[in-house]
Amino acid sequence: MIFPFTAIVGQEEMKTALILNVIDPSIGGLLIMGEKGTAKSTAVRALAELLPEVPAVAGCRFQCDPSGALCTECRERALHNGDFKTERKRMRVVELPLGVTEDRLVGTLDIERAIQKGEKRFEPGLLAEANRNFLYVDEVNLLEDHIVDLLLDSAAMGVNTVEREGISFSHPARFILVGTMNPEEGDLRPQLLDRFGLCVQVVSVREPELRVEILRRKAAFDDDPATSSRAWVEEQEALAKRIVQAQTALRSIPPADEALTRIVRITAALDLDGHRADIVMLKTARAIAALRGKPAIGPEEVRDSASMALRHRMKRLPFEEIGKDADRLQSLVAAI
Amino acid sequence: MKFPEFVGHDKAKLALILNAIDPRCGGVLFVGERGCGKSTLARLFPEILPEETPFVELPLNTTEEALLGGVDFEEAIRTGTRRIQSGILSRAADGFLYIDDVNLLPADILGLLIRTDRPIVASMNVGEAPISPHFLDRFGMAVAWSRITDPAQRTAVVRAAMGTAPPAVRDGREDALRTLVCNARNRLAGVSVPPPVEGYAAERCLESLAAGHRGDLFLRSAARAFAAFHGKGEVSQQDVDAVIPLVLDHRRRMPSPPPQEQEDRQPPPPSQDRSDRAAQPPDSAPAEATPSTADDPADFAGQPRESTPREQVFDVGEAFPLVRLHFRRDRLKRGSSGRKLKTLSSDKRGRYVRSRNQGSLRDIALDATIRAAAPWQILRGAGEILDVRADDIRYKQREKRISHLSVFVVDGSGSMGAQRRMIATKGAIESLLVHSYQKRDKVAMVLFRKDHAEVILPQTSSAHLASRLLRAIPVGGKTPLSSGLLVAYELLRRVLLREPETRVLLALITDGKANHSMTSAPPAEEVKKAALLLRELPFTEFMVIDTERKSGLVRTDNARVIADQLGAAYFSIEDLKSDSLVALIRNRETTLKEE
Numbered sequence: 064m065i066f067p068f069t070a071i072v073g074q075e076e077m078k079t080a081l082i083l084n085v086i087d088p089s090i091g092g093l094l095i096m097g098e099k100g101t102a103k104s105t106a107v108r109a110l111a112e113l114l115p116e117v118p119a120v121a122g123c124r125f126q127c128d129p130s131g132a133l134c135t136e137c138r139e140r141a142l143h144n145g146d147f148k149t150e151r152k153r154m155r156v157v158e159l160p161l162g163v164t165e166d167r168l169v170g171t172l173d174i175e176r177a178i179q180k181g182e183k184r185f186e187p188g189l190l191a192e193a194n195r196n197f198l199y200v201d202e203v204n205l206l207e208d209h210i211v212d213l214l215l216d217s218a219a220m221g222v223n224t225v226e227r228e229g230i231s232f233s234h235p236a237r238f239i240l241v242g243t244m245n246p247e248e249g250d251l252r253p254q255l256l257d258r259f260g261l262c263v264q265v266v267s268v269r270e271p272e273l274r275v276e277i278l279r280r281k282a283a284f285d286d287d288p289a290t291s292s293r294a295w296v297e298e299q300e301a302l303a304k305r306i307v308q309a310q311t312a313l314r315s316i317p318p319a320d321e322a323l324t325r326i327v328r329i330t331a332a333l334d335l336d337g338h339r340a341d342i343v344m345l346k347t348a349r350a351i352a353a354l355r356g357k358p359a360i361g362p363e364e365v366r367d368s369a370s371m372a373l374r375h376r377m378k379r380l381p382f383e384e385i386g387k388d389a390d391r392l393q394s395l396v397a398a399i
Numbered sequence: 400m401k402f403p404e405f406v407g408h409d410k411a412k413l414a415l416i417l418n419a420i421d422p423r424c425g426g427v428l429f430v431g432e433r434g435c436g437k438s439t440l441a442r443l444f445p446e447i448l449p450e451e452t453p454f455v456e457l458p459l460n461t462t463e464e465a466l467l468g469g470v471d472f473e474e475a476i477r478t479g480t481r482r483i484q485s486g487i488l489s490r491a492a493d494g495f496l497y498i499d500d501v502n503l504l505p506a507d508i509l510g511l512l513i514r515t516d517r518p519i520v521a522s523m524n525v526g527e528a529p530i531s532p533h534f535l536d537r538f539g540m541a542v543a544w545s546r547i548t549d550p551a552q553r554t555a556v557v558r559a560a561m562g563t564a565p566p567a568v569r570d571g572r573e574d575a576l577r578t579l580v581c582n583a584r585n586r587l588a589g590v591s592v593p594p595p596v597e598g599y600a601a602e603r604c605l606e607s608l609a610a611g612h613r614g615d616l617f618l619r620s621a622a623r624a625f626a627a628f629h630g631k632g633e634v635s636q637q638d639v640d641a642v643i644p645l646v647l648d649h650r651r652r653m654p655s656p657p658p659q660e661q662e663d664r665q666p667p668p669p670s671q672d673r674s675d676r677a678a679q680p681p682d683s684a685p686a687e688a689t690p691s692t693a694d695d696p697a698d699f700a701g702q703p704r705e706s707t708p709r710e711q712v713f714d715v716g717e718a719f720p721l722v723r724l725h726f727r728r729d730r731l732k733r734g735s736s737g738r739k740l741k742t743l744s745s746d747k748r749g750r751y752v753r754s755r756n757q758g759s760l761r762d763i764a765l766d767a768t769i770r771a772a773a774p775w776q777i778l779r780g781a782g783e784i785l786d787v788r789a790d791d792i793r794y795k796q797r798e799k800r801i802s803h804l805s806v807f808v809v810d811g812s813g814s815m816g817a818q819r820r821m822i823a824t825k826g827a828i829e830s831l832l833v834h835s836y837q838k839r840d841k842v843a844m845v846l847f848r849k850d851h852a853e854v855i856l857p858q859t860s861s862a863h864l865a866s867r868l869l870r871a872i873p874v875g876g877k878t879p880l881s882s883g884l885l886v887a888y889e890l891l892r893r894v895l896l897r898e899p900e901t902r903v904l905l906a907l908i909t910d911g912k913a914n915h916s917m918t919s920a921p922p923a924e925e926v927k928k929a930a931l932l933l934r935e936l937p938f939t940e941f942m943v944i945d946t947e948r949k950s951g952l953v954r955t956d957n958a959r960v961i962a963d964q965l966g967a968a969y970f971s972i973e974d975l976k977s978d979s980l981v982a983l984i985r986n987r988e989t990t991l992k993e994e
Contacts, residue, residue, distance in 0.1 A: 165460060165750050165751065166751070169460045172765060172766045174765050177472070177765065177766075177769050177785070178769070178784065178785045178787075179783070179784060179785070181472065181473060181476035181477070181769075181773070181776070181785060182473060183472065183473050209459070209503070209505075209750050212459055212500065212503045213459050213460055216458070216459055216499060216500060219438070220438070220499075224456055224458040225458065225460060226457065226458055226460065226461045226462070226465040226466070226487055227460055227461065227462040227464075227465050227751070227766075228462060228464070228465070228764075228765070228766030228767075229464065229465070229469060229471070229472065229484060229766050229770065230465075230766075231465070246861075246863060247861055247863065247864060248860075248861060250860075250861065250862070250863065253433070254433045254524045257433050257434055318557065318558060318561050320554070323554045323557055323558070324550070324554065326557070327550050327553045327554055327557075328550070330553075331548065331550065331553070336432045336433055336434060336435075336546065337432050337433050337434025337435045337546050338434055338435060338436065338546055338547070338553065338556050338557070338560070339433070339434035340434070341553060341556065341557045342556075342557050342560045342561070345557055345561065346561070
């Protein structure tokens with residue numbers, strides 16, 4: 064049993080950012096900065112648990128989306144059979160351990176097959192498992208450099224291309240990347256920070272009453288998970304429904320000129336590098352509008368997308384911490 | 400998104416079009432700010448290439464065997480014959496290689512790529528690992544990218560990225576473009592280059608001081624492709640001029656593309672004569688090192704400098720961008736590509752680059768082992784299961800990033816007390832910290848004051864932490880300099896025991912006025928002994944920053960003496976203020992590269 068998502072107290076921004084990524088995975092993942100023990104991993108697991116099943120190509124080792132990008136094997140399947148059977152799969156949370164090797168991450172030659180049958184076959188790695196799932200990387204800043212490079216490269220392109228050990232293979236790797244980090248233990252290069260769609264900061268809840276509530280719910284869950292979860296069924300189902308509706312609504316929300324102009328004004332005033340900020344902000348604002356059941360992106364949605372889309376992209380003086388000039392950002396957004 | 404829908408960046412688009420017309424243009428490198436669409440545009444390239452032209456991606460996880468090809472073991476096991484399975488390079492024959500983040504490739508793979516003549520389309524972000532000038536030279540063209548600032552265009556960029564460009568644009572213009580490219584290709588053989596234009600092109604190449612003849616060749620191809628694209632039968636001076644920025648800008652004698660990411664878009668420092676170089680490599684005898692001191696500022700000030708790094712003001716004095724400080728080289732282990740950031744790894748960590756015949760049984764390269772065993776299976780009469788003999792076993796050779804450590808040994812004594820002195824000093828340290836941070840080096844800090852020295856920051860990769868500590872450094876008391884050096888020595892010895900491959904830079908920041916010893920020996924004597932100890936450490940390079948005021952009446956130049964004892968590069972605080980440090984280090988970088 065997993066602690067119900069809707070029973071998590073506080074951490075609203077983190078919860079929203081996760082939901083927005085589910086509504087539109089092309090937002091590009093989430094970086095969570097902050098202390099330990101703030102329900103980061105619980106929230107990700109709980110959200111995956113709450114979501115409905117999605118269709119996938121039956122028997123595919125990469126959970127290919129029948130109506131999306133296909134892996135080398137499914138492309139062959141489609142060629143031979145014309146069509147394929149589908150099955151329904153639940154979204155999972157795949158965890159990337161700190162000591163992960165390159166082979167394990169991108170995949171490698173299937174050793175058993177090679178020895179027993181003399182066949183070259185691709186053994187999928189974690190990027191394959193992560194396709195259409197969450198990929199959770201605790202302390203992403205402590206991963207070895209070349210692993211982070213490989214990870215974020217695939218995340219950005221949505222494809223894992225493997226050229227190693229006699230294997231030449233590619234498969235879709237569209238996952239919701241959730242990374243956590245504590246900046247005091249080492250930083251992430253700005254180029255890599257930029258690859259995370261959104262960024263939130265979490266701190267432990269300060270209000271005494273809420274802290275008591277957290278304890279109470281956690282204790283109740285630990286004592287009897289089944290019974291205590293039952294109290295949340297209604298809210299869980301309602302949220303799942305909202306998310307699914309938002310996913311459908313997304314496509315009918317136009318990137319209106321007004322919202323776009325507003326966004327560009329904000330990012331230009333902040334002198335941010337590249338265009339990712341603009342794109343992510345618009346996608347986020349659109350997902351917020353969808354979640355709120357609105358037909359169009361309004362000024363509030365643009366405003367509410369600003370912090371999470373821009374926090375980690377702000378120009379910083381050397382060693383200035385992420386999120387230091389949150390006030391400047393807020394006042395600028397309010398003014399535009 | 401389709402090629403014609405890609406907003407702006409006409410120079411980059413032109414580079415791709417010219418390459419599509421004539422692959423002898425030598426490919427193109429997109430260098431620049433992150434998130435501007437470099438990869439997005441590069442991935443649209445196949446749309447304008449003539450049909451069937453290979454465009455093969457070389458991912459970061461590529462191993463040497465995947466690049467070059469190897470025995471196809473499936474075939475070998477079945478038939479006992481060695482058939483070579485084509486690698487990425489041969490799949491890209493008559494076409495293009497595509498590499499994202501080319502600067503992050505393992506050194507060995509880069510080394511192999513330098514030797515091929517396949518045109519490469521590649522992208523890299525600035526502010527990360529640089530690429531060697533040698534590799535840069537291989538690219539026929541290079542285009543610097545930065546974000547579009549025009550609001551209307553920015554809006555268009557977002558629309559295009561969202562796939563919501565107005566439908567009117569989706570009218571098959573990319574097919575039209577491909578037809579144009581194909582027509583130009585057919586015309587190419589008939590496009591002549593009149594001798595005066597050839598002469599003109601040669602002059603422009605000479606003017607750019609580009610090394611070698613690659614620039615001439617690429618310029619010629621590019622100008623011809625440009626003329627062909629515009630339907631002309633003859634190349635004119637204008638055609639040459641049109642492609643000069645693409646072909647020559649990255650060849651104008653520069654050490655590497657701008658290493659700093661935000662502000663450093665200024666041109667690189669002009670190259671200087673060998674005789675002009677002030678700094679010598681650290682390995683050379685101390686007597687030769689840095690012949691100039693602050694007494695003789697003309698040595699630095701006299702040199703022309705185009706680059707004026709933008710400065711930012713801090714409460715700890717001014718920080719300024721530096722280029723990489725070089726760590727002592729070891730020729731045995733480094734690759735040939737000129738990058739000094741990677742080394743062969745002796746444990747199971749790091750990326751697998753190739754297989755070899757010797758190694759540890761705990762790290763067998765299975766693919767290579769099977770390939771080696773495969774052709775013998777029929778002879779060995781193997782049945783269901785592969786028959787592998789000891790001779791077949793191959794091992795993984797891995798490569799990992801060398802870790803670099805910068806140790807700051809800081810004088811916190813009373814003589815540093817003059818407030819302004821410490822502000823400038825902290826500014827200097829901060830600059831070095833920025834540098835370490837950008838290169839992901841580890842840092843450690845030793846402070847000596849009053850009667851002892853202590854490690855105030857054990858080695859960490861958090862430059863943030865170091866910066867915060869720096870702000871809090873107190874000043875006052877005597878100068879136990881020898882103690883500072885000894886504590887640093889102990890720290891380094893421990894680090895090198897645990898991670899013997901670490902490259903170390905020790906920066907001593909002091910006015911050199913040692914006045915407190917640990918034993919009964921005179922302070923200067925102790926310092927000398929400590930310096931001798933430190934010099935025995937492997938892979939360690941030294942740098943002394945002299946904080947003594949040189950314009951004052953009393954000057955001892957003690958720090959200079961210590962620098963000589965350490966075999967250190969020496970800088971006075973005045974050097975720092977006048978950004979000579981930047982120039983000095985740049986100089987040194989060039990010296991090392993051309994060794």
